[in-house]
Structure formats: structure tokens, C-alpha cells
Amino acid sequence: MATEKIAAETRTEFGKGAARRIRRDDKIPAVVYGHGNDPMHVTLPGHDTMMALKHGGANALLELEIEGKDQLALTKAVQIDPIRRVIEHIDFVAVxxxxxxxxxxxxxxxxxxxxxxxxxxxxxxxxxxxxxxxxxxxxxxxxxxxxxxxxxxxxxxxxxxxxxxxxxxxxxxxxxxxxxxxxxxxxxxxxxxxxxxxxxxxxxxxxxxADSAPAGDAEGGDAAEGDASEE
Missing domain, CATH: 2.170.120.20 (Ribosomal protein L25, C-terminal domain)
Incomplete structure (x- = not known):
């Protein structure tokens, strides 16, 4: 499996509002878990990350450059907006x-x-x-x-x-x-x-x-009966 290198930025803002601002800038919020370390919250470039996941498939392996250090990260969960079909969030496991x-x-x-x-x-x-x-x-x-x-x-x-x-x-x-x-x-x-x-x-x-008979015929029959009764 080919490994693609992606420059990641650490992020300190969290919550829905911060995530929306990140996505407006064509970036993707992500978290890297694993190896007993605290989760690393990062921001990834939208287009480059999307292409890397497309090339790598369901278990894409990325090499994230975080504050000058390289970290291999295995894709575990990708959240996609069901309407706009854009990536909203990614969970990685450090390997x-x-x-x-x-x-x-x-x-x-x-x-x-x-x-x-x-x-x-x-x-x-x-x-x-x-x-x-x-x-x-x-x-x-x-x-x-x-x-x-x-x-x-x-x-x-x-x-x-x-x-x-x-x-x-x-x-x-x-x-x-x-x-x-x-x-x-x-x-x-x-x-x-x-x-x-x-x-x-x-x-x-x-x-x-009976099902195929025109409605008018039935109405006409009723009318004829009415005329005869009047006579």
C-alpha cells in the first residue's frame, strides 16, 4: 500500500462552531488515536486528503506531518455529509x-x-x-x-x-x-x-x-329508467 504524505496542523479550537469554520476553509478536522498517547486533534487540507483517501481505499494509510514530526496514521472512520458528499471528520489510529x-x-x-x-x-x-x-x-x-x-x-x-x-x-x-x-x-x-x-x-x-364499461353508459341507463317511470 502506497503511503501519501499530508501536512497537518494541530488545532486547539473544538466544538461544532470551530468545525464549521475549518470546513469553510476547505479543511477537514481529524483525530489521531493510539499507542497510549493522548488523542492528537489536527486539521488536514481538504482536497489533498480526499484524494489520498480515494487512492488508498477503505484502509488508507497516511503519513501525517505534525509539528515537524511524521506520524503514520491508519484510517478507521470517515464521516461524510449525506447531502453534499464532503468529508466532515476523520478518525485515525497511529501505527x-x-x-x-x-x-x-x-x-x-x-x-x-x-x-x-x-x-x-x-x-x-x-x-x-x-x-x-x-x-x-x-x-x-x-x-x-x-x-x-x-x-x-x-x-x-x-x-x-x-x-x-x-x-x-x-x-x-x-x-x-x-x-x-x-x-x-x-x-x-x-x-x-x-x-x-x-x-x-x-x-x-x-x-x-363491467370494469371497462364507460361511466356514461351506466348513467344513460339510469336516465332511461327514469323516463319510463315518468310515463
Whole structure:
């Protein structure tokens, strides 16, 4: 994993008002935790930090320059404004080179499974232990040509050198099933309704004709009856 260097400024103002002022200046408030030290509250340049996180992925490793000293920081939580889609705050964990850390790494599927199959990602991430400077951005899984009934378990994944799987090797990650047709889905629905005692309403041809008859015809019929009664 590439490490990008970001110049950080220490901050002494806290609270919502201070955070808003920081964001107005296109900067991001952040906190660095870890190694038994007091949390370090910093301010990061908005654009450079956003690009670094984009390149590094979910577990981006940044080298923060804080008051002339470099600190490796592993991204742990990123708060994003749901409307404006801008970064509001970042939590980091301080790490050292050679130190092993626990991370959840996303899985990426490549290729196409066999025709008429449905590929389901049962677990979008896998937890591993790896050196802080060697965390993979993702774990690639090839599904090229896989047929229905194929299952890929966590223990079958190809991890980078030095990484250790922390989840049960029998954990299902990808499941390839047979694609269900619309007719089969309808049959399953009818069977489920029958078991639940639900009866569908059947529309007869007479009902359909009544539903499709213009409203004016019915009104005309009423008027004719009225004329006949007056006579």
C-alpha cells in the first residue's frame, strides 16, 4: 500500500462552531488515536486528503506531518455529509512501520460466471491481520466461468504475503446459484400463499367487462329508467 504524505496542523479550537469554520476553509478536522498517547486533534487540507483517501481505499494509510514530526496514521472512520458528499471528520489510529494491525478488507469480483447463474456476495469484506504498510486495498476473487452450486469460502482466498485470515475459514464469501425464472418465482409465490392460507381474487370476464364499461353508459341507463317511470 502506497503511503501519501499530508501536512497537518494541530488545532486547539473544538466544538461544532470551530468545525464549521475549518470546513469553510476547505479543511477537514481529524483525530489521531493510539499507542497510549493522548488523542492528537489536527486539521488536514481538504482536497489533498480526499484524494489520498480515494487512492488508498477503505484502509488508507497516511503519513501525517505534525509539528515537524511524521506520524503514520491508519484510517478507521470517515464521516461524510449525506447531502453534499464532503468529508466532515476523520478518525485515525497511529501505527508504526512493521506493526501488524487488524483491518476489514473489501472483496472485489472479477470476470463473469457461467450463463443463467446468479452471483451473490455473502460477505463484502474479510477481516485479516497485516502489516500496517502492506494492507491490500482489496482482495480479488475471480468468478470467471463459475457454474451454479459453486461456493467460495474465506479459507480459499488468496491473501497477500504476511497477511493472516482472522475469520472462520468456512465463512461463505461468494455463492453462485442458478438464476430463477419469472415463472419459477411466481410458482414459489403461489405455493407460499397457499401454505399461508391466502386466496387470490379471480376476476371473471363479466367483472372485466363491467370494469371497462364507460361511466356514461351506466348513467344513460339510469336516465332511461327514469323516463319510463315518468310515463
Amino acid at each position: 508504526r512501520r512493521g506493526e501488524k494491525v487488524t483491518v476489514d478488507v473489501p472483496v472485489h469480483l472479477s470476470g463473469d460466471a457461467a450463463p443463467e447463474t446468479l452471483v451473490v456476495t455473502e460477505n463484502a469484506t474479510v477481516q485479516i491481520e497485516a502489516e500496517a504498510t502492506a494492507i491490500p486495498e482489496h482482495i480479488e476473487i475471480s468468478i470467471e466461468g463459475l457454474t451454479a452450486g459453486t461456493q467460495i469460502l474465506a479459507g480459499q482466498l488468496e491473501l497477500p504475503s504476511g497477511a493472516t485470515l482472522l475469520v472462520d475459514p468456512e465463512t461463505l464469501v461468494v455463492n453462485v446459484t442458478e438464476q430463477v425464472s419469472e415463472a419459477a418465482l411466481e410458482a414459489e409465490l403461489e405455493e407460499a400463499e397457499a401454505e399461508a392460507g391466502i386466496e387470490r381474487e379471480e376476476h371473471t370476464d363479466t367483472d372485466a367487462e
